[in-house]
Amino acid sequence: MRVFAPATASNLGPGFDVLGLALERPGDLVEAEVGDRPGVEIVEVTGAASLTTNPRENVVGIAAAAALERLPGPARGVRLWLHKQMPLGSGLGSSAASSVGGAVAVNALFGGALTSDDLVACALRGEAAASGTAHADNVAPSVLGGIVLIRASDPLDLIRLPVPAALRVVLVHPHAQVLTAAARRLVAEHRFTIGQAVANLGNVAALVVALHRGDLALLGRSIQDALVEPVRAPLVPAFAEVKRAALDAGALGCSISGSGPSVLAFTGSDAGADAVADAMQAAFTAAGLESDRYVGPVNTSGAGEVSGRPSPTDRLRALDRALESNQPTSGTDEVRADIERGRDSG
Amino acid sequence: MRVFAPATASNLGPGFDVLGLALERPGDLVEAEVGDRPGVEIVEVTGAASLTTNPRENVVGIAAAAALERLPGPARGVRLWLHKQMPLGSGLGSSAASSVGGAVAVNALFGGALTSDDLVACALRGEAAASGTAHADNVAPSVLGGIVLIRASDPLDLIRLPVPAALRVVLVHPHAQVLTAAARRLVAEHRFTIGQAVANLGNVAALVVALHRGDLALLGRSIQDALVEPVRAPLVPAFAEVKRAALDAGALGCSISGSGPSVLAFTGSDAGADAVADAMQAAFTAAGLESDRYVGPVNTSGAGEVSGRPSPTDRLRALDRALESNQPTSGTDEVRADIERGRDSG
Numbered sequence: 001m002r003v004f005a006p007a008t009a010s011n012l013g014p015g016f017d018v019l020g021l022a023l024e025r026p027g028d029l030v031e032a033e034v035g036d037r038p039g040v041e042i043v044e045v046t047g048a049a050s051l052t053t054n055p056r057e058n059v060v061g062i063a064a065a066a067a068l069e070r071l072p073g074p075a076r077g078v079r080l081w082l083h084k085q086m087p088l089g090s091g092l093g094s095s096a097a098s099s100v101g102g103a104v105a106v107n108a109l110f111g112g113a114l115t116s117d118d119l120v121a122c123a124l125r126g127e128a129a130a131s132g133t134a135h136a137d138n139v140a141p142s143v144l145g146g147i148v149l150i151r152a153s154d155p156l157d158l159i160r161l162p163v164p165a166a167l168r169v170v171l172v173h174p175h176a177q178v179l180t181a182a183a184r185r186l187v188a189e190h191r192f193t194i195g196q197a198v199a200n201l202g203n204v205a206a207l208v209v210a211l212h213r214g215d216l217a218l219l220g221r222s223i224q225d226a227l228v229e230p231v232r233a234p235l236v237p238a239f240a241e242v243k244r245a246a247l248d249a250g251a252l253g254c255s256i257s258g259s260g261p262s263v264l265a266f267t268g269s270d271a272g273a274d275a276v277a278d279a280m281q282a283a284f285t286a287a288g289l290e291s292d293r294y295v296g297p298v299n300t301s302g303a304g305e306v307s308g309r310p311s312p313t314d315r316l317r318a319l320d321r322a323l324e325s326n327q328p329t330s331g332t333d334e335v336r337a338d339i340e341r342g343r344d345s346g
Numbered sequence: 347m348r349v350f351a352p353a354t355a356s357n358l359g360p361g362f363d364v365l366g367l368a369l370e371r372p373g374d375l376v377e378a379e380v381g382d383r384p385g386v387e388i389v390e391v392t393g394a395a396s397l398t399t400n401p402r403e404n405v406v407g408i409a410a411a412a413a414l415e416r417l418p419g420p421a422r423g424v425r426l427w428l429h430k431q432m433p434l435g436s437g438l439g440s441s442a443a444s445s446v447g448g449a450v451a452v453n454a455l456f457g458g459a460l461t462s463d464d465l466v467a468c469a470l471r472g473e474a475a476a477s478g479t480a481h482a483d484n485v486a487p488s489v490l491g492g493i494v495l496i497r498a499s500d501p502l503d504l505i506r507l508p509v510p511a512a513l514r515v516v517l518v519h520p521h522a523q524v525l526t527a528a529a530r531r532l533v534a535e536h537r538f539t540i541g542q543a544v545a546n547l548g549n550v551a552a553l554v555v556a557l558h559r560g561d562l563a564l565l566g567r568s569i570q571d572a573l574v575e576p577v578r579a580p581l582v583p584a585f586a587e588v589k590r591a592a593l594d595a596g597a598l599g600c601s602i603s604g605s606g607p608s609v610l611a612f613t614g615s616d617a618g619a620d621a622v623a624d625a626m627q628a629a630f631t632a633a634g635l636e637s638d639r640y641v642g643p644v645n646t647s648g649a650g651e652v653s654g655r656p657s658p659t660d661r662l663r664a665l666d667r668a669l670e671s672n673q674p675t676s677g678t679d680e681v682r683a684d685i686e687r688g689r690d691s692g
Contacts, residue, residue, distance in 0.1 A: 016540070018548040151552035151568065152545070159555055159564075191537035194362070197573055199498070200543065201550050202364040206497035208554040209505055218505075222497065227543055 001109055003030045005101035005303040006145070007086050007294070008093035009171060009257040009264045010137035013223035014203035016187075020093070020137040021147040022299040023169060026086040028094075029306075030060060030101030032109050035077030040064045040102075047084030058082070059095050059126030064102035066122035071110050078106050087292075089177040091262035093138030097303075099126025100142040104303045117156060119143045119303075131180040138258065145302030147211060163298045164214040168273040170265040171257055172242070172280040174289040178235050183259035190231050199226035216252055216268045223253020223266065236260040238287035242280050249279035270295075347455055349376045351447035351649040352491070353432050353640070354439035355517060355610045356483035359569035359601040360549035362533075366439070366483040367493040368645040369515060372432040374440075375652075376406060376447030378455050381423030386410045386448075393430030404428070405441050405472030410448035412468035417456050424452050433638075435523040437608035439484030443649075445472025446488040450649045463502060465489045465649075477526040484604065491648030493557060509644045510560040514619040516611040517603055518588070518626040520635040524581050529605030536577050545572035562598055562614045569599025569612065582606040584633035588626050595625035616641075 006027040010020040035041055040055040055061025060082045068076055080102065088094050103122035107114040114122070120136055120143050128134035140158050141148040151157040203222045210219035233239045236256055242263050246254040250272050251265040263280060267273040277293045284291040352373040356366040381387055386401040401407025406428045414422055426448065434440050449468035453460045460468070466482055466489050474480035486504050487494040497503040549568045556565035579585045582602055588609050592600040596618050597611040609626060613619045623639045630637040 015547060015551065017544045018551060149548065149551050149555065151548045151564075157548075157552070157567065159552060161555070187540050190540065192540065192543055194533050194536065194538065194573070197538055197543045197546065198363045201361060201546060202495065202497045202503075204547050204551050205361065205364060205495050205554045206503070206505060208551045209495065209507070209558075212555075212558045218497075221503065227540070 001032050001105065002306050003032070003101050003105040003108060003303060004028075004306045005030065005097040005104060005142050006299045007097055008138040008141045009091070009169065009262070010093065010141075011225070011228065011255065011258060012147075012207065012264070013225045013253055013255040014200040014207060015137075015149075016200070016225070016228045017135050017137050018150050018204070019147065019207070020141040020150075021169065022141040022145045022302055023092075023171065023294055024296040024299045025294060026092065028085055028097040028101045029083040030098070030105040031081040031083070032105035033079050034109060035079045037077045038075035039077055040068065041077070041079045043079050043081050045082045045084065048088060050088070051082070051084065055080075059099045059130050060102035062102070062129050063099040063123045063126035064106045066125040067103040067106035067114060067119070070118055070122060071106070071113055073110075076110060078109060080105065087173060087177075089179055090173050091178065091256065091258040091260045092171065092173065093142060093258060095130035095180070096123065096127055096138030096142050099123035099130075100139055100303045102126065104143070108305050116143050117158065120156060120158065131184060133184060141302070143302055146298060146300045149208070161208060161211045162214070163300055164211065164216060164219070166216065166268045167219075167298060168267045168270060169294075169296060169298060170246070170251070170267060170273050170277045170280065171262050171294040172277060172284065172291050173262040173293075174237060174284045174291045176237055176261045176289060178260045180259045183232055183235060186235075187228055187231055192227055196226045199224070216266075219266065220252030223255055225255050229255055232256055232260060236263065237289055238284055239263065241287060242283040245279040245283035246276050249276045251276045347378050347451065348652050349378070349447050349451040349454060349649060350374075350652045351376065351443040351450060351488050352645045353443055354484040354487045355437070355515065355603040355608070356439065356487075357571070357574065357601065357604060358493075358553070358610070359571045359599055360546040360553060361483075361495075362546070362571070362574045363481050363483050364496050364550070365493065365553070366487040366496075367515065368487040368491045368648055369438075369517065369640055370642040370645045371640060372438065374431055374443040374447045375429040376444070376451045377427040377429070378451035379425050380455060381425045383423045384421035385423055386414065387423070387425045389425050389427050391428045391430065394434060396434070397428070397430065401426075405445045405476050406448035408448070408475050409445040409469045409472035410452045412471040413449040413452035413460060413465070416460060416464055416468060417452070418459055419456075422456060424455060426451065433519060433523075435525055436519050437524065437602065437604040437606045438517065438519065439488060439604060441476035441526070442469065442473055442484030442488050445469035445476075446485055446649045448472065450489070454651050462489050463504065466502060466504065477530060479530060487648070489648055491646045493644060495554070507554060507557045508560070509646055510557065510562060510565070512560075512562065512614045513565075513644060514613045514616060515640075515642060515644060516592070516597070516613060516619050516623045516626065517608050517640040518623060518630065518637050519608040519640075520583060520630045520637040522583055522607045522635060524606045526605045529578055529581055532581070533574055533577055538573055542572045545570070562612075565612065566598030569601055571601050575601055578602055578606060582609065583635060584630055585609065587633060588629040591625040591629035592622050595622045597622045
C-alpha cells in the first residue's frame with residue numbers, strides 16, 4: 001500500500017503560521033505493510049542519505065507511531081518505506097510531508113478510522129520533532145489539500161478556503177538550505193511594532209476575501225509580508241532579485257515559501273506561471289545558484305493512497321515472496337534494473 | 347439639507363486598525379446650507395459644550411474644507427450646524443462621525459461629485475486632527491456602511507465585507523472617557539511577539555471567512571484579540587467583568603470598541619442582544635458606572651442625507667426668513683419650545 005503526501009508552501013505572504021497550500025508535486029511516497037510485531041519499523045529510506053531509519057528519530061516513524069496509538073483496537077505493527085522526493089530544509093514542507101505520509105499510511109492500512117484532524121495531530125508530532133514547534137501550516141494542507149487556514153493551534157481549528165480555478169503556483173527551490181529551527185528562532189526572538197502587525201492583518205484578511213471572490217488582482221495586492229519576510233529575507237540568497245524578477249515577469253505576488261529558501265509566486269495562467277518560473281530561475285542563476293521549479297495548480301485532494309503500476313519496491317517484494325515459495329517468476333532482471341536506476345517517481 | 351453620519355465600532359476583536367462596522371444609531375447630524383463667502387463657517391455646535399465652532403479646529407470643519415477643495419468648479423462656501431448625538435472619547439467613533447458628516451454634507455450640497463474613497467480621504471483629515479493619525483477604521487464604515495476591511499491605508503484600499511442577516515451588535519458605553527490619542531500612544535510604544543501577531547492573523551482571517559459563510563459560531567470564536575486588548579484593557583473600567591458578563595449571557599464574542607471605554611459584543615438574535623446588553627450594563631453598574639446601550643443590526647447604508655420632518659433648526663431658519671420677508675407665519679411658539687427642550691433626535 002502506497003501513500004503520496006504532497007509538498008506544501010506555508011505563510012503565503014501575510015499569513016505566517018496560519019496559511020498553507022498543497023502542491024501537485026513534489027511529494028513524499030510512503031509504502032506500508034502490516035508488521036509482525038507491535039510498533040513501527042522503518043525498513044528503508046530512499047532519496048535522503050542523511051535520514052535515519054530509527055523510527056523514534058525519523059518523523060515518518062514518529063507520526064506513524066502516533067497514528068497507531070490513536071487507532072482503536074489492539075496494538076498493531078507497521079513496516080514503512082519512506083521515499084523522499086523533495087529536498088530537506090527547502091521551504092517545501094519536507095518534514096511535514098514525511099510526517100503526513102506516515103500517519104496517513106498507518107490509517108489507510110488499518111481501516112481509516114482517524115479523522116483529518118486526528119491525522120493532522122499525529123503528523124504534528126513528527127513536525128514538532130523536526131522543527132521544535134508543532135505548527136500546522138504545512139501539515140494541515142498536506143493532509144487536507146487546498147489552501148488551509150489554521151485559525152488556532154490549541155485546540156486546533158482548521159478551515160479550508162476556496163481555491164480560484166485559474167490560480168497557479170510557482171515554487172522555485174535554489175540549491176541551498178535553510179534550517180527551519182534556526183529560521184524560526186530568528187522570528188521568535190524578534191519584537192514587532194503594531195504597524196507591522198496591522199499591515200499583515202489587513203493583507204491576510206484581504207487575501208481571504210480574494211479567495212472567496214476569485215479576485216486574483218486583490219490576491220496579488222495581498223501577498224505582502226511586513227512581519228517575517230524582512231527578518232528572513234537575508235537567509236534566502238538573492239531573494240530581492242528573485243522577487244523583483246517574478247513581479248516584473250507578471251507574478252500576482254511573491255514571497256518566501258515557509259522558512260525558505262524556496263520562493264513562492266502566484267499567477268493566473270499556466271503560460272504566465274512558466275514565464276514567471278523562467279524569470280525566477282534566471283535570477284537565481286545570475287546569483288550563481290542552480291534551482292528546481294514546480295509549477296501548477298493547487299493540489300486540492302491532499303495526501304492519500306495511490307494506485308497504478310506497482311512501484312519497484314512492491315514488485316521486488318512480490319518477487320522475493322515468489323522466490324521463497326519456489327513459484328515460477330519472470331521479469332526479475334527488469335525489476336532489479338529499475339531499482340538500480342533509483343526508486344520510481346510515483 | 348441634513349446628513350446623518352453613523353457611529354462606528356472599530357477593531358472588532360482581532361482587526362486592530364483594519365476592521366470597522368457602522369451602527370444604526372447613534373450618529374451625528376450635520377445641517378448644511380450654501381454660504382455667501384468661500385470656505386467653511388460653523389454656525390453652531392449642539393450636544394457637546396467642549397467643541398469649538400472654529401472651522402479650522404473642529405473636525406467637521408476640517409473635513410468639510412477638504413471636501414470643498416476636492417470638488418470641481420469654483421470656490422464655494424458652506425455654513426454648517428453640527429449636532430453631536432454621541433459622547434466624545436467613547437469608542438463609538440465620535441470624531442469620525444462628525445468628520446464624515448462634514449464631508450458628506452458638502453458633497454451632497456454641491457452635486458455629489460465625490461466618490462466614497464474621496465469622502466473617506468476628506469474625513470480622514472478630520473480624524474487625523476482629532477487623534478494624531480489618519481486611520482480609516484471608523485471613517486470608512488461611517489461613509490460606506492456595513493463591515494469594512496481597510497486592507498491598506500496608503501494608498502487606501504477598502505473592501506466591504508458581507509454582513510450576516512442575523513448578526514446583532516451590542517455596544518455599551520460606560521460614563522467614562524478614554525483619550526484616543528493616549529490609547530493609541532500606548533499601543534504604538536508597545537512591542538509584540540510573533541505569537542501575539544499569529545493569534546490575531548488566524549482570528550482576523552477566520553472572521554472574514556465567518557462573514558462570507560454567515561457562520562456565527564466561527565465569528566464568535568474569531569472575536570479574540572491577543573495584540574491590543576491586553577494593552578488597553580486596563581484603560582477600560584471593569585472590562586474583564588463586563589466581558590465575562592457578556593459571554594456568560596450568551597454573546598458570540600466581546601471586545602473593546604475602538605480605544606474604549608465602550609465594549610462591543612455580538613449576538614445572533616434581537617432577544618439575545620437585549621439579554622447581553624442587560625448583563626453588560628449590570629456589570630458596569632456593579633462597578634459603580636452608569637452606562638448607555640445601543641443594540642441593533644449593522645447599519646448597511648452608511649452616511650447620507652436624511653429627509654422627513656424638518657428639524658427645529660430648519661424650522662427656525664424658515665421662520666426667520668418668513669419674519670424677515672413679513673410673510674404671515676404660524677407655529678413660532680411651538681418651534682421655540684422645541685429648541686429650548688434641546689435639538690431633536692433626528
